[in-house]
Amino acid sequence: MSEPPNAFDLLDHIGQLAGVGGWELDLATSTLRWTAQTCRIHDLPPDHQPTLDEAIGYYAPAVRTVLEAAVLRGIEQGEGWDLELPMTTATGRQIWVRAHGAVEQRDGKPSRLIGAFQDITERRRDIDALIASERRFRSLFTYSLGLICTHDLGGRLLTVNPAACLSVGYSEAELVGLYLGELMTARDATRVPDYLARIQARGTDAGRLRFHARDGSQRVWQYHNVVDTYDGQSQVLGHAQDITEQVLQEHRLREWSVRDALTGCYNRRFLAQYFESAGNQSGWACVTVDLDKFKAINDTFGHQRGDEVLVAMTQFFQRHVRAGDYVIRLGGDEFLVILPESGVDQAHALAARFAQDAHAAPCGFTEGCAVHTAGASIEATLAEADRALYTVRRQRRVDDHAS
Template identity: 55%
Template sequence: MPAAATPADEAQRLARLRALAVLDTDAEPLFDALTRAAAALTGRPIALISLIDADRQWFKSNVGLAGVSETPRDSAFCAHTILGAELMEVADARCDPRFADNPLVTGKPDIRFYAGAPITLSDGLRMGSLCVIDREPGALDERQRQTLKVLASAAAEALELRRYAQEKSAALEHEAEALRQEVDSRRLLEQELLSRRAFLKRTGRLAGVGGWELDLATQQITWSDETCRIHDLPAGYRPSLDEALDFYAPEARPLIQAAVEKAIADGEGWDLQLPLITATGRNIWVRAIGTVEYAEDGQPRCLAGAFQDVTLRKRAVAALEASDRRFRKLFQYSLGLICTHDHEGLLLSVNPAAAKSLGYSIGEMIGRPLTDFMRPQLHPAFRDYLLRVITNDSDAGTLELIAKDGSLHIWQYHNVLDDEGEDPYVLGHAQDVTELQQQQIKLREWSIRDTLTGCFNRRYLAELIATHQKERLGCIVIDLDHFKQINDTWGHQRGDEVLIGMAAFLTHHVRAQDAVVRLGGDEFLVLLREAGDGLTETIVGRIDADRAAAPIAFTLGSTTLDEGVSLETGLAEADRLLYQARAGRPRRAR
């Protein structure tokens, strides 16, 4: 069974899928309505909204495949669907070399017929597919194919709007409630699915968006309850065409009228954001989407589309523009790092110094959450920071961010909450202290290292003794034989070379987590961390076996410290064994 090829944009596609934050979430009515619609319109027993993850396909909505939430990607039909922009149809999987030996064909659920339309987001990335499946071979007619593609487009739009809804601030919560009410109202449309298919097809494209339909033959307009609500009219209200157009502000009427006329003339739809005056005189902004529905004879039958109140979104953009103007000069010319973000950590503005420090352009950072620039393990700490700054009106500390080139940057910040306006935000000011941190680390390293050999020194040993936890340690004490004679005969430069060589010799024989310590003069100590049974003896055996490679003869003593035994006790015992070994054999200078 040949697995589907990996899309060229796989890394970007998977990142986009993660950003949607939809994987492994509960079932939602809108997505279930789309799959039920697909099953009903095509007459197939199984319909799925499948999202292709790195190694699996996961079902956001599942009709007719009870008890299954995901399958391996290697056997997923939908993994083939996302390789192209068009609908993929398999009339009989048993006759298709790609799927003939697929376990989903040879076993449950016994797939024979498959048709899937890719779920393509606004940026062109394909997340998965809306597909229908049958246990008998078959084929779709052209209307069913077009309907399946439209429903897949609706699923894509719903995924993007779902993510957008999650990122709205508390000020937009009432709109989210209206969206949930609209999703609930979608369930009622199932009873009218066959007679109002076109209406469901358009209104189902956006979560929580009103729908409308204009019959070109009768000039009658049908509004959904949500559309009536946006206009401050009672549910079920049916305006005339002129009345519907008159709700738009005077300067917007020519635009919407021209869009309607052009759609009727050449079939080109529209997607506009326009000012509107409701029946109660409220000035709002709406997003109006429209397209042409054709009859079987190819003539325009109706106009249909979606309708959404985007006033709060427009206000947010206006507030962002005002904030940008207010702080433009400060942001442009400050040598410090300045940014503003909302209460969820979404960046609203960034000054050039901050962007340059991280290697991004300002445009690449604005609109993204700060967690996009952090290691995942730091996300909980960032949520704690947001809670503190909102609760206490300010917060100070350090923040670790990842630059575009992957390097880590440490910012020391002092941020304050500005809640005087309609939309509160956090003003952040910080200094990049990465170099200072690195210098402190370097100074710390220098303080515990022997400058000649690079081994750890007695200060490191003293700190280890002070902080030693319950851990089994191996201690090997090494004393160089007749080292003083080398200094006296060949000079201190030769002595230094011997010490450096001995440090390299010992380091070569231990593990990375172990420590070689120069105790002073010609004495060395090897500390073996987490020394299990026999480890100390094994290391001593290696060193003894390789004595010929050492730059000088040496004597050693070793012991293993059980948990609870102090390091000082272990060192004393290793010293005792060293002197005992020295007393038992003569030493010879090399």
């Protein structure tokens, strides 16, 4: 019957299975023993037995100092140690190892050091990769020109990067913890619950959100957000671009397309769009205005003076219309005022205001009113206003003749 293995042999056998080596150092004789697995970690034959100086020599001087200090503290104070250290194997491989040690006492004095030894290179690589990834993400988060933030499923901000802070003019400390709706006008804030419901249901959402900046301006963010769940906790990862200038430019382009270049009032294209969107419904009125003897102004004083009269006439109209009314230049010396949600009384009241202040206008003019009825074409409504205008003009000529 064979003898049972001693403790060191048993440790060697278990170490081979677990990938963990063992070692012991007799303090009286300075004899160092390694298990076969410890030898393998050092790229040495399984039966290699190193000297103490050789074992220490696999570590760089700075690392050796750390290890020697831990061993000395263990001998003097009886403390164990558990270190993760870089080392170079016998073949020159750069690896990381975990060196664990403890002190055994005999007759109240340290007699032997024992410990475990493990190659943790792969784990360290994983940790280093994770640290590097976190560092790259932090750099991206910090230096990205994109707007990056996270918020919980209730809409409260958790993190905000500097670009997002700059966009709205608040510091990170001021923003973290705020509910998204607190950065919006009351009208825009009503849309936040719908956004939160969509992103929780779908796991992603994209669109535009408008925020109220510290300086009072409105900032428009084009966002694409996703829900991220880790360890049972969910939060929204948000990435956006500040497209405020783009939105303003789009608005300017739309305005330019429906504005008269000379006077700044609306043009026929706007009239067509208005009629297409809402104008075919009943409930709006109009006042047409023709400038009197405008051709004579151009012929006598030149087109520059004529242009000045058109601009001044537009300003005259704008002073007398209500908020929400539209002043339109149909072309040449013809103007039109659209009065939404109005009837004949409102149209006649506006015409009366024009006439009452006619002495302040840069040019004489003639007016005609009409009310749009459901189903009628815009041409029919304008023709009705023109007929009223021509009736006024004919009557004026009759009156001038009579006088």
